Amino acid sequence: MALLQVQDLTVHFHTRNGIVEAVNGISFDVEAGKTFAIIGESGSGKSVACYSMLGLVPMPPGRIESGKVLFQGQDLLGLSERALRKVRGKGISIIFQDPMTSLNPYLKIGDQLIESLRQHFGMNKNTAWQKGVEILEEVGIQNAAQRMNAWPFEFSGGMRQRVVIAMALVAEPEIIIADEPTTALDVTVQAQILRLLKELQERRNISVIFISHDLSVVSDIADEIAVMQNGKFVEQGDREAIFRNPQHDYTKKLLAAVPATQKKSETVDAVPQVSLSNLVVEFPGGKGQEKIRAVDNVTLEIKHREILGLVGESGSGKSTLGRSVLRLLAPTSGQVVFEEQDISKYSRSQMKPLRRRMQMIFQDPYSSLNPRMTVYDTLAEPLLLHQICNRKTLDAEIFALMDSVGLPRESVLRYPHEFSGGQRQRIAIGRAISTKPSFIVADEPVSALDVTIQSQILDLLLDLVKRFDLTMLFISHDLGVVRYLSDRIVVMKDGRLVESGSVEAVFENPSEDYTRALLDAIPGKRLFVGDSAESVGTETIP
């Protein structure tokens, strides 16, 4: 008998602009002690489905049109608010996605932790506090007793997520809903948290509903998987079936979106186009704090027509490095040489003629375009500034650019907010190649995009590199993506380069511990088809 039975759940939102059918008749069972994963991209309705089970979706615009959710002998959807409160936190609890915003910044950790204990069990403060300390230790927080008195801002992202997990566990629920619990975390931290969840689940025999957009993340921990699109489950089955024998097109698309094969290396010139020597970039610290050394004595070369992958977690300094190469920042010391010119100390006017040869693609498609300029304006600006064409040929040039990046010509007069994330990124790429540069820095260009869109953009970048003979510095925290695209890889940690080498060398034979840790942290190793027998399962991916 399943612990939780969801039958034909349908949730619609009645907004001023019409009805949004967020969830359209999904059904699934969750067994005791098992993990049920729901995979879908943003907007698929996966979070809404789970929150509505506990009545946490605002009901004026939202409405449960039909369905039953059976738990502990009751239909949750028919319960009153008071009865639902008894289930929340105690029968079913939730781990939310963003640890930076899901804790109340004005209350101490201990206070927030023991709330459900006092609410559901009527414990007095001391007993509850003790239990809180125990739980914190269980999730791996050192000095638990002291940390109970700490404020949320004193914790890092990974630590905060551990606290959130502790909060979800403390009232001993039977089911935990984990809503993208690792999406906002660094790769190595993500691996730790996933491991923690697995341990806790086994030890306490809890069921987990794991929501994610990333198939590779759940490939390690899920027992059953459901793929969700537009509010419906398009495919549902146990883990092996989904990975080995996907039926639905969308599932296949999701699987294919995990960059598995590596691109073929083009011929690379031996002449370095960009070279950094002993580069140091420091920032002044906050009040009374020391200077921050974002880039610490980095020396590297990027050769013509090479795609160099720069890998690092947040805080590693990779973005700062990228910006320094483009001279968007002035180096504190060291040299930046571009096409045999030492640009380390160039002024703005000295840089101007070089600017058209080096461009950047930014991470956030929502803030890298001026919201008040149309596509036309955005693309025209660099064309006119660097006199790539004159006013007569402007239109033609702009349309040609749009064709290159796969944007429909009719959208030329639209504004950024009228496009999707992937399309905005195409506009940004169009802007970057408009001046016909020879070198491009791509700073996490696909990190903010859905998985299926990511592969499209990556392929677009590869295509452009080939067509226009570009050199690229590709920055990312995602090793899988980097592997797909790059010729060579360098790894950065705390401002320093810790490893560099060809893609094969680094992936198969990492020489540094940190690199090894990064590689180990990649979820879904069974999904990689590669040349090495180590990190790979034996399944073949279509």
Next chain:
Amino acid sequence: MTSESGSVEIINIALEMPKGTSLWKDGWHRLRQNKLAIHGFSYLLLLILICLVTPWIAPYGYEEQNLRLGAVPPSAEHWLGTDTFGRDMLTRILYGGRISLAVGFIATAVALIIGVTYGAIAGYAGGKIDNAMMRLVDIFYALPYMIFIILLMVVFGRNLLLLFLAIGAVEWLVMARIVRGQIQSLRQQEYVEAAISLGLSPLAIIFKHLMPNAIGPVIVYTTLTIPNVMLLEAFLSFLGLGIQPPQSSWGVLIAYGVETMEEYPWLLIFPGLALSTTLFALNFLGDGLRDALDPKASRD
């Protein structure tokens, strides 16, 4: 023909493509739906228009006294009654409105120009310059300005120009802070970095990329500053420190009204209504603009 943003001319082909909806258009749509704001706006427009043409349409002369009549309540000849000197209240309120509105707009304009320039420079320059400039603002901010204004008006006589300067000198501080905050947060937007990496000059960046995006809150705050300024002027005039007779503003009229409110309540009520309704309209408009132009600050 210029595109919505007014930056580049479109020739031929692109003209045939469907136009997008700019954020301004979006905001204007949203504003239109806010009934209160639109009514406020229409009321203001009407008021300003009437006040502008007052010298030509006023039923009576401003100074025209009718001592035999004295103060009479509203009647057919004097829609809003007369004061103790027999002067027509409608006329006096209209003329008073000219002064009150003028002070409101001019002083706000002064504050706007000074504040925006100061704030934009501080915001764009950043670092030490910004620190120094904002420290100055902090110091001025800490001074109890009301007391100083009163002092100024007492000491140097009730000079209209001085009044403008005094009020403007106070309001520019907040404007500077707002603009600087806006510019600072905008500078960190990636499209500004993109503009730099394209090789645009700082001036071009400020005018093409920063200003259009920073203008939203500036417009909102300006609309909300006007009523504050009018209030300040009325306050001073009420105490006898602002506008001096023979000129009068609504504040002066209210002061007269208070003196005789027991016997002739309409002398207080009508100028009072004039002032409050104008303040209402301005505030509703300002609120409406704020809701319309800042999508994040929605009330839902």
Next chain:
Amino acid sequence: MWRFIGFRFLQAIPVILAVITVTFFLVRAAPGGPFDQEKAVSDQVRAALEARYQLDLPMHEQYFSYMSDLFRGDMGPSFFYPGRSVNELIIQGLPITAELGFYALLTALVIGCLAGVLAALKPNTAQDYVPMSVAMIGICMPSFLLGPLLVLIFGIWLDLLPVSGWGNSQGDKILPSITLGAMTAAYIARLSRSGMLEVLNQDYMRTARAKGLPEYVVVIKHALRGGLLPVVSYLGPAFAALLSGSFVVETVFQIPGLGRFYIQAAFNRDYTMILGTTVFLSTLIVIFNLLSDIVAAWLNPRLRYQFRK
């Protein structure tokens, strides 16, 4: 924490000194002396008076003399009320103004926070529109309009409440307190509404509900702290606004407080009185701003923690 307080305190001192100095020279620079007004005095008497009030000394000497007196707490004799010192007059008027301000602030805080929080809990409904419209009235009807209107309605037409004096008749503190507090109440209502709205939209509210906490706990324990923070920051400017509001309210309601003394001193060119009151009031404002900043910082855990070090 103490470092922070000490630092801010040190910052406040030059401001106060600046206020004193600027006021001193401003007042002295005014055209027309204190005796030009009404009374016609003979030259002999004038000379004697000037000597007594040190007006015959060069400007900078007058300044230093004043400062040293000030240091000892002596603000000099009143120009207008012979035989009475400024200190005396301030001490006479202060308690009354303080009480008026206190009641006004209390009213403003209670009504304002209540209205704002209730409005934020049910946005875009009657519970929101009604209090906020009333608040708008508070903003658009200045005290010099509201006061007389209230007097007209409650004092004259309905004859329910007394219209002047303070502490002389029953209930004569009601109208002035309401009048003075109205605009501040309106601002506080709007501030608390927007503060609460922002907090109520935060993720951590959802976390609190997901734990099964009843709604009133969610609002009071989790939302209020962050939501009312803007109100605390506003307390400094609110104090200054109440002070300047008292000038009008005391005039309209004939209350013998510091505000009214100040206005009268201004008109009477009572130099020492102007100077003394300005200095006193300004110092109060600066101190209050300081207190408000300290409380706001203390409520923000991040700042509180940093200053422990």
